[in-house]
Amino acid sequence: MKQILVVDDSPTIRRMVRASLARSLPAVQFLEAGSGLEAIERLAVGAISLIVLDLNMPDMHGLEVLNFVRSHQKYRHVPIIVLTTRGDEGSRTAALGAGASAYLTKPFTPEALGNEARRLFSGGDLSASA
Amino acid sequence: MAEEFLDRFLSEYYAEGEEHLAVIRRALLTLDDAVGQPRPDAAVTEELFRSFHSIKGIAAMVEHREAELLAHEMESYLRALRDGQVRLSTPGVEGLIAGTQLLEQSVAAHRTSAPQPDIASAVSTLHALVADDAGATAAGDAGPVPENPAAAVASWRCVFTPSPELLGRGVNVDVVRSRLRDCGQILRARPLIGEGGAITFEFLVSGEPDVATREAWLADGMACTAADAAEPSPAPAVTERATAILSAGHYVRVDLTKLDDLMRMIGDLVILRARLVDALAPVEAHVPAHVWRPLQETNAGIERQLRDLREGVMRVRLVPVGEIFRRMPFVVRDLARDSGRRVRVEMTGQETHIDKFLVEQMMDPVLHLVRNSIAHGLETADERIAAGKRPEGTLLLAASAAGEIATIEIGDDGRGIDAERVVARAGAAGVPVPAVVDDAALLELICSPGFSTREESDRASGRGFGMAVVRRTVQELGGSLRLWTEAGRGTRFTIDLPLTLAITDALLARVGHQMFAVPQASVREVIELEESAVQRLEDGEVAPYRGLALPLVRLSQRLGIASVPERRLHAFVLGQGAAAVGLVVDRIVGQREIVVRSAVDPLIRVEGIAGATDLGDGRVVLILDAAAIARGVRRQGGAAARAATA
Numbered sequence: 001m002k003q004i005l006v007v008d009d010s011p012t013i014r015r016m017v018r019a020s021l022a023r024s025l026p027a028v029q030f031l032e033a034g035s036g037l038e039a040i041e042r043l044a045v046g047a048i049s050l051i052v053l054d055l056n057m058p059d060m061h062g063l064e065v066l067n068f069v070r071s072h073q074k075y076r077h078v079p080i081i082v083l084t085t086r087g088d089e090g091s092r093t094a095a096l097g098a099g100a101s102a103y104l105t106k107p108f109t110p111e112a113l114g115n116e117a118r119r120l121f122s123g124g125d126l127s128a129s130a
Numbered sequence: 131m132a133e134e135f136l137d138r139f140l141s142e143y144y145a146e147g148e149e150h151l152a153v154i155r156r157a158l159l160t161l162d163d164a165v166g167q168p169r170p171d172a173a174v175t176e177e178l179f180r181s182f183h184s185i186k187g188i189a190a191m192v193e194h195r196e197a198e199l200l201a202h203e204m205e206s207y208l209r210a211l212r213d214g215q216v217r218l219s220t221p222g223v224e225g226l227i228a229g230t231q232l233l234e235q236s237v238a239a240h241r242t243s244a245p246q247p248d249i250a251s252a253v254s255t256l257h258a259l260v261a262d263d264a265g266a267t268a269a270g271d272a273g274p275v276p277e278n279p280a281a282a283v284a285s286w287r288c289v290f291t292p293s294p295e296l297l298g299r300g301v302n303v304d305v306v307r308s309r310l311r312d313c314g315q316i317l318r319a320r321p322l323i324g325e326g327g328a329i330t331f332e333f334l335v336s337g338e339p340d341v342a343t344r345e346a347w348l349a350d351g352m353a354c355t356a357a358d359a360a361e362p363s364p365a366p367a368v369t370e371r372a373t374a375i376l377s378a379g380h381y382v383r384v385d386l387t388k389l390d391d392l393m394r395m396i397g398d399l400v401i402l403r404a405r406l407v408d409a410l411a412p413v414e415a416h417v418p419a420h421v422w423r424p425l426q427e428t429n430a431g432i433e434r435q436l437r438d439l440r441e442g443v444m445r446v447r448l449v450p451v452g453e454i455f456r457r458m459p460f461v462v463r464d465l466a467r468d469s470g471r472r473v474r475v476e477m478t479g480q481e482t483h484i485d486k487f488l489v490e491q492m493m494d495p496v497l498h499l500v501r502n503s504i505a506h507g508l509e510t511a512d513e514r515i516a517a518g519k520r521p522e523g524t525l526l527l528a529a530s531a532a533g534e535i536a537t538i539e540i541g542d543d544g545r546g547i548d549a550e551r552v553v554a555r556a557g558a559a560g561v562p563v564p565a566v567v568d569d570a571a572l573l574e575l576i577c578s579p580g581f582s583t584r585e586e587s588d589r590a591s592g593r594g595f596g597m598a599v600v601r602r603t604v605q606e607l608g609g610s611l612r613l614w615t616e617a618g619r620g621t622r623f624t625i626d627l628p629l630t631l632a633i634t635d636a637l638l639a640r641v642g643h644q645m646f647a648v649p650q651a652s653v654r655e656v657i658e659l660e661e662s663a664v665q666r667l668e669d670g671e672v673a674p675y676r677g678l679a680l681p682l683v684r685l686s687q688r689l690g691i692a693s694v695p696e697r698r699l700h701a702f703v704l705g706q707g708a709a710a711v712g713l714v715v716d717r718i719v720g721q722r723e724i725v726v727r728s729a730v731d732p733l734i735r736v737e738g739i740a741g742a743t744d745l746g747d748g749r750v751v752l753i754l755d756a757a758a759i760a761r762g763v764r765r766q767g768g769a770a771a772r773a774a775t776a
Binding site for chain 1: 135138139142143146180183184186187188190191192193198202292293294297302303304307319321323326327328329331383
């Protein structure tokens, strides 16, 4: 089963992301991380097919997580959807430049997130998925 | 976004928002103290920044635009502060405090579907803070200044190698981080990538873990070595000190109603066990001892476990009283400024834990007492100096717990309550005034519904929440309110509350053919009296008790039940010191754990009856409100008691 890693320090947002994706992707398993280091640990320990990543987190900025993931052969193909809030649009260019696969601003609709995930899943760029 | 989708997350939004607001309130107090210093504590700024950012994100998701905007503006100011683009100023802190209060109102209004407060002027004030100040100082110090307050030296380097096995045991990077935080400051935390993509985490720590700990950690994938002297000491990672309040995995958030359900189920179990005890009693005579003993032991075991279970669930519901207290300094700050007083807030016992429900219910009463203290209790600086006091008044907020009772005190060192003025006003309002006005009588007067202070109602008091409501709220929660006041020295209100509302130990007593329960926490002593020791006075009866005259109330007379008198009288001593009364019953039957069903419907509410309980055999027993009964006696028989002691 495909594993989706949801990274956000807000448990509410994590639940919303999961609920949004569960609508359009029925057979997936969710993993959660509340900080950047935890996200990287999850990546190291299990096969992750998609990361939904918040940019502002207490320990590591989402861009650092993004750069770290993209810096090694073993992980660089994992698709990453970056989430951020209004007023932070400047980071869009930075995120896309650092290799984000997609970029959504909160509030996003469940459909928009689901569509992005489906698009990335069908893109064939998923050699690591179990 | 689809409404039904959002609705599923609203309660979580409110709950998480409240957690962030609690962090914000605490951090703002620290920030307020830092005005005038060249740089505020980076950890505090960061904590505030993060909390506003989180609220903004969730508010955006649930489409609560007002909260999102407010949080956004405050986040922007804090970002500018953090990055050194603006200096911390009094208008800045005031903007944050006002903005936070508006944010609280906005979330509260959203929750109750009330109209949203007008945020336009607050938003533009906050916006101007960044714009004005940034222009003024941009030339001077742009960009963050490296921060190294403690100049801590990295003495240990710990590398953690995660694995599925460790994760399965619950040892993850977050656990490792908190273990290291316990032995010192974490100066750096970063992921490293090795051969074949193996990921490890490196931590530089200022403290030293002891040998045994280090050896134990090895089994958890943590290898610690003394840091190389040449290892450069990085500036402390500011965010490492900021408390991550919502780290994943260690906490679950539970809707209070689910805990209520759980408590109700335990209540049903308690009743069921009581039924078992009653059913077992006649069995003993008919079975041999070797059959009886295991039954008896099992029954006792169930009782113990049930008690533990009940306490366990109760503990889950407990939150620190600090949640109430933390809001008060803002209120005090505003009121003191508006009324030209100088007030210092002293808080003790914030860590006392009481039921979450009680915290919510007590917020308004405590707020009212605090407002009263500032509006009526504390004098202006000039008046205080003239009275030989320090110009700065003190407001005391204290909490403590003993046994099953939690106590909250709100006091000041102001002018005290002017008994003569209270009596005069009560008389004018048609409230009956007793002959002798002591503290308890004074409390009675200011809490009577007819007693209004509207005459001098101002921003500080008023608001439709009078002392009558304060006392009613406390009583509805099964608590009691006391007053101490002394002219020129101050006023103190003391609120005693039961730690839990649902299940409590009670003493059962019989009057005639009726059984009653009295919460054990309100009974000071159980005494036996000879009928001949009772002195009859004009307006009541008293009995000697510890060198004083104890006013008596016979429950049979009070409730109009035919008594089945015994040769000796049995009485519960209720209340403290001079306020003590003896409640006379026919027989004291025993002690029992009871499930309280409170009588909240005003149609069936009777002064002196707190609620009812089910003994398990179908009998419903009324629970007496000891405090109300004691008050009633004092009103009627207080003079008699004093006459007898005189």
